[in-house]
Amino acid sequence: MRPNTHSAGRDARALDVTVHVCAEETLTAWARRDASARALVLTPERLHRRNLKHALAAADRPRSSLRLTDPRSVANAVADDGGERARLDRADRLRLVGDVLADDPDGVDALRRALGTDLGARAETVEAVREELDVVAGGRDDATDALLDVADTLPAYARDETTALLRGVRAVERALADRTDADVSPAAALRDGRAALAASDGDAWTAAYPAVERVAVAGVSTLGTALLDFLGAIAAHTDVEVHLFTRARTGPRIAERLPARLRVGRDAQVDVDVVDRTPARLAADMPAVELVTTTRRREARAALAAVDVLLERGVPASDVAVVARDVDRYERPLASAATEYGRHLSVWTQLALRDTLPYRLLVACLDVLAAHAGDPGAVGTGVATGAHGAEDSGRPGRVGADTLFAPLDYEWVPPDARSRAVWPLAHPDVSAVRHRVDDGRARTLADWTARLADVSGPTAAGVRRLLRWVRDRPANPDPRSVEDALAPLLDAFDDVALPARLDADTPALAETSQTARALVRSRTLLGETRRKYADWLDRGHVSRGWTAVRDVLDAVATTRPGRREHDNAERVDVLDANDTWLRDYRYVVAVGLVDGEWPDRPDGALPAALRDAVVAGDGAASRLGVRGAWTEERDADHFVDAVRAATDGLVLTRFTEDSAGATYQRSPLLEDWGVAPPVVRDGGVAALIAADRRLATPLRCVLDPNGTTGGSE
Numbered sequence: 001m002r003p004n005t006h007s008a009g010r011d012a013r014a015l016d017v018t019v020h021v022c023a024e025e026t027l028t029a030w031a032r033r034d035a036s037a038r039a040l041v042l043t044p045e046r047l048h049r050r051n052l053k054h055a056l057a058a059a060d061r062p063r064s065s066l067r068l069t070d071p072r073s074v075a076n077a078v079a080d081d082g083g084e085r086a087r088l089d090r091a092d093r094l095r096l097v098g099d100v101l102a103d104d105p106d107g108v109d110a111l112r113r114a115l116g117t118d119l120g121a122r123a124e125t126v127e128a129v130r131e132e133l134d135v136v137a138g139g140r141d142d143a144t145d146a147l148l149d150v151a152d153t154l155p156a157y158a159r160d161e162t163t164a165l166l167r168g169v170r171a172v173e174r175a176l177a178d179r180t181d182a183d184v185s186p187a188a189a190l191r192d193g194r195a196a197l198a199a200s201d202g203d204a205w206t207a208a209y210p211a212v213e214r215v216a217v218a219g220v221s222t223l224g225t226a227l228l229d230f231l232g233a234i235a236a237h238t239d240v241e242v243h244l245f246t247r248a249r250t251g252p253r254i255a256e257r258l259p260a261r262l263r264v265g266r267d268a269q270v271d272v273d274v275v276d277r278t279p280a281r282l283a284a285d286m287p288a289v290e291l292v293t294t295t296r297r298r299e300a301r302a303a304l305a306a307v308d309v310l311l312e313r314g315v316p317a318s319d320v321a322v323v324a325r326d327v328d329r330y331e332r333p334l335a336s337a338a339t340e341y342g343r344h345l346s347v348w349t350q351l352a353l354r355d356t357l358p359y360r361l362l363v364a365c366l367d368v369l370a371a372h373a374g375d376p377g378a379v380g381t382g383v384a385t386g387a388h389g390a391e392d393s394g395r396p397g398r399v400g401a402d403t404l405f406a407p408l409d410y411e412w413v414p415p416d417a418r419s420r421a422v423w424p425l426a427h428p429d430v431s432a433v434r435h436r437v438d439d440g441r442a443r444t445l446a447d448w449t450a451r452l453a454d455v456s457g458p459t460a461a462g463v464r465r466l467l468r469w470v471r472d473r474p475a476n477p478d479p480r481s482v483e484d485a486l487a488p489l490l491d492a493f494d495d496v497a498l499p500a501r502l503d504a505d506t507p508a509l510a511e512t513s514q515t516a517r518a519l520v521r522s523r524t525l526l527g528e529t530r531r532k533y534a535d536w537l538d539r540g541h542v543s544r545g546w547t548a549v550r551d552v553l554d555a556v557a558t559t560r561p562g563r564r565e566h567d568n569a570e571r572v573d574v575l576d577a578n579d580t581w582l583r584d585y586r587y588v589v590a591v592g593l594v595d596g597e598w599p600d601r602p603d604g605a606l607p608a609a610l611r612d613a614v615v616a617g618d619g620a621a622s623r624l625g626v627r628g629a630w631t632e633e634r635d636a637d638h639f640v641d642a643v644r645a646a647t648d649g650l651v652l653t654r655f656t657e658d659s660a661g662a663t664y665q666r667s668p669l670l671e672d673w674g675v676a677p678p679v680v681r682d683g684g685v686a687a688l689i690a691a692d693r694r695l696a697t698p699l700r701c702v703l704d705p706n707g708t709t710g711g712s713e
Contacts, residue, residue: 015235015268017258019244021251021276022640024055024582027218027243030066031056037067039214044071044227047348048219051582058584071217071227072186075193077208086182090127090355093176093184095409095427097130098123100175102428107171113164120428121504124511128605130169134187135627136606136614138225149620150613158609165606187226194226194233202237216243219581221250221637222628225261232262247581247637248278250628253617260622281674282643287705288650288677289698290670293685296592299655300333301340303589305689306651307572308341309703310587317344319586321573323642325598325635328513330591331520334574346571348579353525354557356518357410358493362486362526362553364406369485370546371399372445373475398442399470405434407466411497414465415488422458424497429459445471476544479534483526490523529553577638580645587703588646590639593654594664599635639669649702652677 020026030039043049049068056063088096101108101119108119115122137143144166151162176184183189196204215234217227223244235242246254252274259270291306293299303322310320322345324330331347338345353359374397411424437451445467452460452467473485498519502512533542533552542548575583577590577598592598604611604627611630614621628634643650652675657663670676677698680688684696695704 015232015262015266015270016273017231017235017242017244017262017270018273018275019246019251019255019258021246021255021274021278022248022644023275023277024218024245026275027052027216027245028055028059028061030214031059031061031063032065033062034065036064036211038065038211039067039216040074040209040212041066041068042071042074042215042217043068043219044217045219045578046070047579048581051579052218055582055584067212071230072189074208074215075189075230078193078204079189079196080204080208087186087189088180088182088184094123094127096176096179096184097127097172098427099431100172100179101126102431103175105171105175107174108168110164110171111168114161114168115165120426123427124504125605126169126172129165130173130185132604132606132627133166133169134185134226135222135224135625137624138187138227138229139185139191140225140229143225143624146620146623147610147614150624151610153619154607154609154613158607161607162610187224190226190230194230197230197233197237200237205234205238205240212240214241214243216245218245219247220244220254221247221578221634223254223625225625228258228261228625232266235262236266236268247634248640249633249636250631251278251637252276253626253633257617257622257626261625263623278640279644282640283646283650283675283677286643286646286650287648287702288652288675289702290593290677290679291651291653291685291688291699292679292681293653293655294657294682296329296655296658297333297336298685298689299591299653300330301337301689302685303591303651303653304334304337304341304343305693306589306699306703308343309688309693309695309699311343311572313704315586317572321575321580321583321585321588321645323575323577323580323588323590323645324592325577325600325638326513326592327574327576328517329597331517331574334591338572344571345574347574348576353518353521354554356522357497357515358490358519358522359525359557361407361410361412361489361493362522363550364403364410365412365486365489366546366550366553368399368403368407368470369473370550371403371442372397372470373546397444399445399448400442401434401438401440404448404466405430405463408463411493411500412466412489413492413496414469415492417492417496420496420500422462423492424500425459425462429457430463433457433459433463477546477549478544479530479537482533482549483530486526487523490519490526494519525553525557528556532556577635577642580638580641583641583645584647585645586648587651588642588649589651589653590642591653593652593667593670594656595667596664598639598667599632599669600629602630602632604630636669636672639667640673643673643675650677651702 027041041052043052049070052068053063056066098120101111101123104119111119111122111126115125119126133144133147137147148163148166151159151166154162173184215231217223217231231242231244234240244251244254255272255274258272262268262270291299291302293302307320307322311317322330322334327347335345408425408430409427413423417423433452433455436455437448443451449464449467452464474481477485498512498516501515529549529552532555533549536542536548536552537544542551573585580588602611611627614624615626615630652670654666655664678701680696680698684699687694687696688699
């Protein structure tokens with residue numbers, strides 16, 4: 001297909017940006033042997049950076065002319081901060097937002113008009129709104145004003161709710177800035193980088209990257225305002241080329257809005273060149289089949305049966321991938337089916353395990369155990385920041401307040417807890433008890449117990465239960481006692497804390513789903529940590545102690561999941577569809593192609609009327625960013641990437657009903673992109689998953705065209 005290229009004309013003051021839609025081959029063509037990197041390729045998603053490295057290696061392209069990095073690192077280098085900036089991850093932000101809401105500073109009261117009176121229970125909602133505003137307006141006053149202009153066009157109820165949210169979240173952000181020097185938002189570094197470029201008229205860029213000629217952002221479906229402003233500053237103040245490598249459905253919208261968005265705060269002509277290589281029809285010449293089953297579990301079994309056919313045929317596991325719009329929904333049924341067929345899966349997802357509550361809970365418990373045991377270098381026995389200033393230097397066996405209360409911040413529940421009315425302890429209540437007893441000094445557990453003696457109520461009693469739990473654990477754990485101490489805490493979290501999160505979650509249940517998946521991973525991680533700890537003890541790499549256990553946990557958690565030591569390792573990749581960008585597999589099995597899941601229904605924290613207006617892009621809305629989850633376009637991007645990843649064969653699967661009997665229809669994405677393969681239904685699926693497997697003709701054409709396995713129908 002010939003590229004469709006257009007431009008809006010040029011003048012001497014133009015900001016030039018080139019948008020490439022489904023044209024990643026241009027990006028890989030930049031790779032060559034060079035004395036220094038000539039192009040910076042910024043991938044906001046870490047797995048996309050991995051995919052690009054994989055694609056370059058597969059194409060036997062040298063990488064010395066490219067530097068693969070992320071936007072925040074480049075912005076830090078341009079701002080010349082002299083080192084890695086401190087930043088809060090999402091778990092820490094939620095804790096801090098909860099503290100702000102509990103203290104009720106000036107301006108936060110506006111949130112009650114939109115979220116109700118119990119703000120202490122709405123920290124996750126407030127943080128979700130703040131994150132969306134970062135994408136839409138990027139912390140810029142002029143973009144926020146444009147958002148308010150859009151709100152003024154809405155019906156009164158939506159206008160009032162939006163205005164209250166904006167004012168309240170602004171107050172929260174001011175309070176956050178007063179409480180920490182760390183970056184609260186990932187966009188903060190981008191704003192500082194933009195300011196450095198403008199203040200130096202580009203000299204800051206030359207100092208950081210003197211040899212770079214191109215900057216590209218790759219693999220995006222959402223282009224946040226702070227990132228776009230940073231790219232705009234590069235285009236305005238340097239001679240560096242700026243490129244965006246976008247996806248099939250969101251790319252054209254991103255390109256269409258660029259002139260209006262880049263002109264915000266600038267008196268400049270903006271020229272956008274678009275190179276669009278989006279295929280009109282997907283899988284036109286690809287052997288493909290569609291499997292239709294009743295339930296999701298049966299669908300997962302059929303998908304793994306198809307994989308099993310390929311592996312029996314001798315196709316290497318590394319040439320096969322199972323792809324879902326959301327792996328969270330499929331990980332358990334796929335794992336169950338894989339066990340049935342004796343196959344092994346490598347689940348590649350964007351789950352940032354170390355930022356999740358279950359993992360943070362494990363770390364917090366290990367820290368307090370190490371501090372109590374007096375381990376050398378244990379967190380919480382040295383200088384830390386408490387509610388009343390700096391803690392003293394501490395001595396072995398003494399625990400600082402930050403360390404002591406951290407497990408409760410991450411929803412610690414005692415192993416024998418059964419009451420969801422009490423557990424997990426409410427964060428504002430825990431903060432109130434800490435305020436009563438924390439004078440900035442590290443103490444022994446006995447001293448903490450004495451400090452709590454005069455504090456009544458269920459929360460103080462809960463803190464005392466934590467103290468008893470720590471006291472009863474061994475100071476020098478053997479491998480078995482590690483699992484004996486921590487596994488019951490994960491079980492209690494599952495029984496008590498997870499249902500509480502479900503009750504407080506949004507209808508999309510995104511937080512609950514992610515936390516449940518993290519809980520499964522944390523249980524697996526704990527078993528791996530026990531085994532690795534035993535191995536390191538045997539080898540003399542570590543001595544017994546909770547600090548050593550924590551080090552092992554961190555080492556295991558940071559090991560890349562699913563890593564293959566050999567190409568023929570018997571593991572089949574299971575991927576979120578988002579992560580198929582730039583990947584090639586001989587065979588792709590795409591599951592869950594039902595309306596309402598792929599594509600999922602648009603969702604967001606900001607009012608629906610405001611989201612719809614911003615997506616429409618009329619008037620002031622054309623100057624604002626659009627979050628990917630606000631439309632079905634992002635799911636279309638991922639579908640296109642998943643189908644394009646297959647080189648030899650494609651299996652598409654879907655279910656028709658859930659456990660409650662609700663019916664599901666075929667995904668409209670199949671029709672939208674002209675994907676209409678032969679369909680195999682009940683009888684053919686039953687024959688595929690039967691012990692004496694037989695392949696329907698459409699299946700055989702895709703999975704076993706040479707007839708090397710099973711019979712045929």
